[in-house]
Amino acid sequence: MRYEAPDSVEGAVALLSAATGEVRVLAGGTDLLVQMRADVVDPELIVDIKKIAETRAVSEEKGGWRIGAAVTGAELKEHARLKKAWPGVVEAANLIGSTQVQGRATLGGNLCNGSPAADSVPALIAAGAVATLAGPQGRRDLPVEDVMLGPRKLALRKGEIVVSFLLPPRAPRSSDAYLRFIPRTEMDIAVVGAGVSLTLDGSGTISAARVSLGAVAARVLLVAEAAQAVIGSRLDEAAQRRLEAAARAVCRPIDDKRGTIEFRTDVAAVLTRRAALIALDRARTS
């Protein structure tokens, strides 16, 4: 098994493009090393992207924020200004695993692991985040909701890596929130996850919204109907009921020991409503 740690995007892309056997990109390794240990994967080549400066940086760009694919959850938590602009994205990333896992786990890894239950992905989708990919044909931007196609299936082409994410500029009176359900208080995988981002106009009415649900379908969903259900409202009781109905309608979850279809569908509605109320409260005071 070969290990390479190139210091440029071009170097990483060249290695991945030239590889003939199974390859894996290493960011935080919190999924990859477990999968290697369990013999789920046995790559011929591991390309560690953490020596590439772009993957490790958080910076303001065009009024928004660019976050490197290999920035860790712990680093996001310590970034006060990013946390103020996008509290939902940061709280979602910080729900992944323990303090120890936070020291390694990354947004790029969470997305590219290809799990529908990834905690940071609904928050990124609700935020309207765009992933910047680099490959043999150059760079391209893809909305996060279009990166994952299904469990372990990504829209990445051969030789492509996720370099960073761009969170868009934030209008005044905007905020976001992420909630998940797990059977315990810490250290578990989402049974349902809900991300909501809202913008209010000067009168406190919702003028823009994005809603995303995780772990209720084969991929993390952007739920346009749920956003439409609250735009133009102040999230009064009637709007909350419409939001819950829209969230419920989109669920196509699996039925397993961690949650039945009925349970996941109910919880999706409840979490979407609660996340929206938190985002609303944050937007009013932002």
Place this chain on the structure above:
Amino acid sequence: MAKHHIETVVNGDAVEFLCETEETLLDVLRDTLNLTGSKEGCASGDCGACSVTLDGRLVCSCLVLGCEVAGRRIETIEGLAKGEKLHPLQQKFLEHAALQCGICTPGFLVASKALLERSPDPSEHEIRFWLAGNLCRCTGYDKIVSAVKDAAATLRKG
């Protein structure tokens, strides 16, 4: 292929070792460097028994490859005591009987030290959340939390 030749710093000492790609930092610490204080519990990042710091950041050494640590700074449980003098956390774990079988203890100590470096006066809530990735099947955690609080008080007095 040839093994990786890695130069790094462990507990303040310059160290070099050879490793295969698939060897974890925990494998290297225990099997190559004979630093067997870090324990392997789950080997999947769930139990925290292998906790170390990497450039000051708390991580599970079972989730780090040996070849990733070139040029980094690693602190393990072996770096806690200064010769015969125990670190206040170690002393308080003994006084509070915060261990029974002891397998989880090195991980708890390393994780607690990382907490107190960031937060010298943590609340019980903060301690319990910070240590959620360290599993103990003996103590029921209360004695560990008490020991960490007491060690924090000792360290604050200097």
